[in-house]
Amino acid sequence: MNPSSPTPGSASAPVSARTLREHSAAVLGRAGVPDPEVDAELLLGHVLGVSRGRVQALVVMDAEVAGEDAERLRGLVERRAAREPLQHITGRAPFRSLELNVGPGVFVPRPETEQVAQFAIDALRAIPSPAPVAVDLGTGSGAIALALATEVPHACVYAVENSPEAFIWARRNIDEVGTTNLTPVFIDLADALPQLDGTVDVVISNPPYVPDDAIPRDPEVRLHDPHAALYGGPDGLDVVRTISRVAQRLLHPGGTLVLEHGELQGAAIRDLLTADGWRAAATHRDLTTRDRATTALR
Known part of the structure; x- marks a missing residue:
């Protein structure tokens, strides 16, 4: 897979949070992004409107994420893999x-x-x-x-x-x-x-x-x-x-x-x-x- 490869799933098929987290972290890691797992969780949280802690809980539960959200995450991961700042993508900085x-x-x-x-x-x-x-x-x-x-x-x-x-x-x-x-x-x-x-x-x-x-x-x-x-x-x-x-x-x-x-x-x-x-x-x-x-x- 390369940074532009699609996220597992489609706009109609749900995808597990664990699969999304692992795939996104792998794409970001290959692009040289520091702390790719952290950014993957933060991007998924941004898409779902939940905290990083909640994302981690969803991963543990192997919860499903709607296909539409998985597709949206794919686009954000591509932007981050191109080294656009995470904060520019989410629009927020703590x-x-x-x-x-x-x-x-x-x-x-x-x-x-x-x-x-x-x-x-x-x-x-x-x-x-x-x-x-x-x-x-x-x-x-x-x-x-x-x-x-x-x-x-x-x-x-x-x-x-x-x-x-x-x-x-x-x-x-x-x-x-x-x-x-x-x-x-x-x-x-x-x-x-x-x-x-x-x-x-x-x-x-x-x-x-x-x-x-x-x-x-x-x-x-x-x-x-x-x-x-x-x-x-x-x-x-x-x-x-x-x-x-x-x-x-x-x-x-x-x-x-x-x-x-x-x-x-x-x-x-x-x-x-x-x-x-x-x-x-x-x-x-x-x-x-x-x-x-x-x-x-x-």
Whole structure:
């Protein structure tokens, strides 16, 4: 079988969930998709409108799936085998406690960013003010800003984005979640929010930080994530330099900056921030023990 071979069954004949899962995982595995069994179960769950756990239960029970659903799954598996991101196919991406709308034109939030957001959440929760202020520079889908706004509901959060395509996704997610303490702002981050100068408690950003000549290996990233959300100049730190200046302007003395970055950039970012006058620059590892975030104090 090749990635375009049909799923067992037809539009009229039901197929067992186990057969569908095994066939789909085999197709995805041959296409080089990481964790093909996981994606097979998630795609089947998407077709059936059930959770991955429910799919696993259906597999154990050897339950039958309608032929129409099996045919629909075949088309989705073909798309995933062509390395279209799973999140683009389902239209959804999990982030902490949220399920976000994503698709072409916006960066798909990654699990490692969930831990980066925790640094900002912890900083906000530690502030004695009844209404601490946070700014997410380059919000993309709105993932980080929404996490801050929903998990620290007494905070006032601003989500800054300058990509029209990404801003549409952010507005859609903000509207769907329905939080009232989050303000989306369409503006270049270098010019963001002068009315808040010197009053912000926390600035966080997951900026583009891939060096221009470091082409990502994964086709899902290389072919589908917006280039403006990936590449940050010759050393990957051009946007970080801008954020350092903007955050110095926005934060009050003692305010916290949180930056996500690549695993080899921690030392360079600490040096950059220290040279700009930041205090206590410290780099933190993610759950895979890779350097992932740097924090500093105004």
